[in-house]
Amino acid sequence: MSDIAANLERIRERISAACSRARRDLNSVELIAVSKTKPAEVIQEAVDAGQLLFGENRVQEVLLKKPLLPAKLRWHLIGPLQSNKVRKVLPLVEMIEAVDSLSIAKDINRIAGELGLHPKVLLEINVATESSKHGFSPVQIREQLEELYALDRLYIQGLMCIPPFDSTPETSRKYFSHLRALREELEKLGGAPLPVLSMGMSHDFEVAIEEGATLVRVGTAIFGGR
Numbered sequence: 001m002s003d004i005a006a007n008l009e010r011i012r013e014r015i016s017a018a019c020s021r022a023r024r025d026l027n028s029v030e031l032i033a034v035s036k037t038k039p040a041e042v043i044q045e046a047v048d049a050g051q052l053l054f055g056e057n058r059v060q061e062v063l064l065k066k067p068l069l070p071a072k073l074r075w076h077l078i079g080p081l082q083s084n085k086v087r088k089v090l091p092l093v094e095m096i097e098a099v100d101s102l103s104i105a106k107d108i109n110r111i112a113g114e115l116g117l118h119p120k121v122l123l124e125i126n127v128a129t130e131s132s133k134h135g136f137s138p139v140q141i142r143e144q145l146e147e148l149y150a151l152d153r154l155y156i157q158g159l160m161c162i163p164p165f166d167s168t169p170e171t172s173r174k175y176f177s178h179l180r181a182l183r184e185e186l187e188k189l190g191g192a193p194l195p196v197l198s199m200g201m202s203h204d205f206e207v208a209i210e211e212g213a214t215l216v217r218v219g220t221a222i223f224g225g226r
């Protein structure tokens with residue numbers, strides 16, 4: 001077995017154990033293999049081990065790698081999107097996970113209209129309100145939710161966050177539970193379900209699952225260092 005196949009098996013076991021601890025259905029959590037910086041040959045090893053969903057943080061990498069890999073793969077853009085890249089990336093990905101401002105949401109909505117698409121998106125929340133980070137602050141998202149829901153091309157499916165990095169996974173827990181609580185509040189405020197919570201990375205995905213993650217984004221623990 002390749003290292004990548006073994007790593008994937010181990011991650012799947014850990015996801016399963018975290019689901020049991022949290023009394024959650026295993027099918028309620030999906031693993032995104034974050035393949036940024038990794039070449040197509042390496043991604044193919046993960047495909048051979050049964051992984052079909054991948055996350056990339058740069059549009060350029062999706063453009064380069066997607067044509068080299070099986071068409072059945074599903075791709076999520078997990079990094080920030082610039083307006084001049086929207087037209088290129090929209091037809092290539094299943095979900096845009098890091099919609100981090102009203103302005104980019106409007107651009108995606110307009111271009112999706114021109115292309116006849118209805119993209120699935122997540123709203124990125126700056127859970128720790130760090131000035132250096134992308135995303136809506138909790139205050140902003142409450143104020144702008146109505147305008148976001150008026151963008152009728154977008155399927156707003158949920159929220160994502162990247163908490164401040166801390167090597168102790170438990171430190172992330174308060175941010176994950178904050179995102180889940182915010183989701184409930186926004187569901188009431190907007191009158192629409194937000195079923196997807198994308199949270200948790202290599203070092204803290206188990207805590208994220210315990211706090212309700214439905215998508216976990218794992219790179220290093222599958223592919224090794226970058």
Ligand SMILES: *Cc1c(COP(=O)(O)O)cnc(C)c1O
Binds near residue numbers: 162203
């Ligand atoms: C790189 C990246 C990940 C994966 O991080 P690892 O620590 O390598 O698991 C997850 N989410 C986003 C948004 C990323 O950019």
